[in-house]
Amino acid sequence: MxxxxxxxxxxxxxxxxxxxxxxxxxxxxxxxxxxxxxxxxxxxxxGEATVEIxxxxxxxxxxxxxxxxxxHLPKHGLRYWFSAEGGSDLSAMSEIGPSEVPRVPAYQxxxxxxxxxxxxxxxxxxxxxxxxxxxxxxxxxxxxxxxxxxxxxxxxxxxxxxxxxxxxxxxxxxxxxxxxxxxxxHPTAAVWSRWRGVRDLDGPAVIGADPTQPKLPPLAPARRLATNHFCGRGWWVWMIPLRGGETSIGLVYDKRLFEFPSGATPLEGFEPFIRSQSGLRELVDGAELVPDDLHAYKHLxxxxxxxxxxxxxxxxxxxxxxxxxxxxxxxxxxxxxxxxxxxxxxxxxxxxxxxxxxxxxxxxxxxxxxxxxxxxxxxxxDKYELFGDAELTGASFLLDTSLYYMGVVTPIHQDIENLKIPVFGEEILPTKIAYSIMRFYSRRLVKLARRRQARGDYGRRNEGLRALVRTAGIGPTESMAMFRAGLALWLKAELSNLLPARRVRTPVRAS
Ligand SMILES: Cc1cc2nc3c(=O)[nH]c(=O)nc-3n(C[C@H](O)[C@H](O)[C@H](O)COP(=O)(O)OP(=O)(O)OC[C@H]3O[C@@H](n4cnc5c(N)ncnc54)[C@H](O)[C@@H]3O)c2cc1C
Structure with a gap:
């Protein structure tokens, strides 16, 4: 019994x-x-993409x-794509992500x-x-x-x-x-599905048939194996490769900033949205949703x-x-x-x-x-206020990730028992300082996003910015290159905030 x-x-x-x-x-x-x-x-x-913890x-x-x-699949980092309003193709979009294969393993x-x-x-x-x-x-x-x-x-x-x-x-x-x-x-919602037949970001359908003239700069990591993010103000779309060739694609949005196509069911709204976005439309051309596989949460x-x-x-x-x-x-x-x-x-x-x-x-x-x-x-x-601006999202991603490596990933790799300390959980001085720094620049970036919106130069560098950065690593100084790149983007954004408003619009290419 x-x-x-x-x-x-x-x-x-x-x-x-x-x-x-x-x-x-x-x-x-x-x-x-x-x-x-x-x-x-x-x-x-x-819940397909792991990160370092x-x-x-x-x-x-x-x-x-x-x-x-x-x-399962090895994961090749996080990668972010941005386009000017009106849309453009992948080769013109801004791209922010690692230039190397990750030094710390992660999986899709x-x-x-x-x-x-x-x-x-x-x-x-x-x-x-x-x-x-x-x-x-x-x-x-x-x-x-x-x-x-x-x-x-x-x-x-x-x-x-x-x-x-x-x-x-x-x-x-x-x-x-x-x-x-x-x-x-934090009123966010999500809709997602698996797709079949999504184009390989490293394959000839995207890069072009001639390897001597690739449409995207060659990189050591596979772009396809990354979690690719396609971003706009108030929303982002993930694209995650799955073993067996399918691709998980999901839209996450802040309901205050992004309106899901009104009156549409998740299915009616989701597929046309994905097919209409820069970069995504190229990748899902000829692809189809896995039948009966659409999911949605109204509040996350x-x-x-x-x-x-x-x-x-x-x-x-x-x-x-x-x-x-x-x-x-x-x-x-x-x-x-x-x-x-x-x-x-x-x-x-x-x-x-x-x-x-x-x-x-x-x-x-x-x-x-x-x-x-x-x-x-x-x-x-308020993070979703940044997502339509490549510089601000890039600064935030590079700073967040390098500090995550320095303050969370490194201590755990040095002593497994640090897994008993949830992020920012301890009431000790270094934790308080790290938390204050992160909160400070996050608040600043949101303020800058609001200023840019008001001045009309939000998203002004959404094309042509290619920040391919050294990956973060274990150790107190191993993530400094990424940290410095983030700091540089943040300072640039602060400086442009001091200059008189330039109603600059990056020329939009016909698509
Ligand atoms: C849109 C979206 C995208 C995400 N993307 C990622 C990502 O890329 N990476 C990541 O790390 N995380 C991601 N997550 C989060 C991730 O999905 C969850 O953190 C993870 O699945 C949690 O696992 P879990 O085992 O705690 O819960 P679940 O995976 O939900 O498992 C709960 C289990 O409990 C069972 N159960 C429920 N009630 C009962 C009951 N009464 N009796 C018996 N069994 C029961 C269920 O059947 C289920 O099997 C995402 C979440 C969302 C909403």
Whole structure:
């Protein structure tokens, strides 16, 4: 007879749930861990691009380098494209991105495949997995909570010491605890789909047939393998290659600045929009959407006022989601998993008194509250006002990325235990300084965008700017080239702000 009492029950068996179970069982091989996943199989979902923390988590913490290399794609950085109003072709558009293959690995994932691998691995390493099994109720208590599940119409009741909520945007626990909060100050929405037959950015259909006269400057990295961003004021479109040749394309927009074609369903509005944008229209010429594969969220960001209590924890999207720009979703998942599993490991292994645990829980909540609040205000607040201006978006991308490398990626590579510190989470001087710097230039760039809008020179250099920059790296000085490039673009924007307004419009090419 199977047991109905566990040390840990995990609600949701995708990335966050399966990785939590895997990590916990590696730390505590005797722990009785049950993962409950409501779907019979994983369908297509977003969250395909890793950045450096989630990559580190996958390949160093979970040890999946081989699997990632075999079943997913290497990612060649972030790349941004801009055009003058009215449109132009790729070769005339401004391009900002790395000039080299990244020095730190990252991946373009087939998420359903990765989630399936993680769940199978969790089962192979001793977690019990039940699927399809939907959690319908949780009664939290300490030292025992009761979890009610529905397995194919049969209701069962289970008990556990810890409940981990990894249910994603369903946010099972935070909705019931009434701690979930929509971020109304960031009204963003998204529509996305997979496409077949998108042109290869490095292939002859784009570069031209004659390799001695390429239409885009030759680069060491593959442009196709990057997360390519096509940007306009209030919106951006991602283009992510998937193993097998399909391409994920999604539109994210700030509802205050960009109006989705009125009256249109997501499908009616999305495809014509993609087909009409500079650069994109060239790439999707002849391509088609994968049938029945269009998805949309009307409001993206939310958070939870608490991440943990005695006997429960939230990980990944079950806790918070801010914005897909820079792909931080799986970074946040990795940080919340590592931190919460460390607390639970110490508790289950008897290393903590009850008072220690209470202190840990308070500390955990403070760290993540601070982190989310600062992360949002330093990076995302009003960011979409920049996206129609190549110089301002470029400055922001180069500064944000180089500082992310210096302040977040490097410390984690130097000491794995730094995964227990969410971005800007600590109340220490260097963190406060880094946060203040980032918030300062972010606010300045938004002010400059508003000034440019008012003066009529917003987006004035959206053609002909090609900032191909040395990639960032591990170490205190390895990202300085990128930092300096960002600083130069920012200072240039400040200087042009001091000059009298020039109603300059870059000539628009007929397309
Ligand atoms: C438009 C958009 C683009 C994004 N792009 C990126 C990106 O490029 N890179 C990136 O890192 N992140 C990205 N993200 C974020 C990323 O998708 C999420 O952070 C990630 O999928 C979170 O994984 P998760 O395991 O926490 O949740 P999910 O992947 O949502 O998994 C939750 C699981 O819980 C199960 N479940 C739910 N309720 C129950 C229940 N009651 N009982 C049992 N099981 C249940 C579900 O079936 C599901 O399998 C993006 C998000 C959006 C909205």
């Amino acid at each position: 199977t047991s109905t009492d566990y040390d840990v029950i995990v609600v949701g068996g995708a990335f966050s749930g399966a990785a939590s179970a895997l990590l916990l069982r590696r730390w505590l091989p005797e722990a009785r861990v049950l993962v409950l996943e409501s779907s019979a199989e994983f369908g297509f979902k977003v 989630s990559s580190y988590f996958l390949h160093r913490v979970l040890g999946l380098h081989d699997l990632l290399a075999r079943e 994932l087939d998420r359903s495949r990765l989630d399936q691998s993680l769940l199978e691995l969790a089962a192979a390493e001793g977690s019990e997995v039940r699927r399809p099994a939907k959690v319908t109720e949780v009664e939290l208590g300490w030292p025992r909570s009761t979890v009610t599940i529905d397995c194919g119409g049969v209701t069962e009741s289970l008990t556990t010491r810890w409940v981990i909520d990894a249910s994603g945007r369903h946010a099972f626990l935070s909705r019931r605890l009434r701690t979930r909060r929509r971020l109304e100050e 960001p939310y958070t939870s006022d608490r991440y943990m209590g005695k006997g429960w924890a939230l990980v990944g999207d079950a806790a918070s989601f801010l914005d897909p720009f820079y792909s931080p979703g799986l970074d946040h998942a990795a940080l919340s998993i590592y931190t919460a599993m460390s607390v639970i490991r110490d508790e289950l292994s008897g290393q903590q008194s009850e008072a220690d645990l209470e202190r840990e829980v308070v500390h955990h909540n403070e760290l993540f509250q601070r982190s989310i609040k600062r992360w949002f205000s330093a990076i995302y607040l």
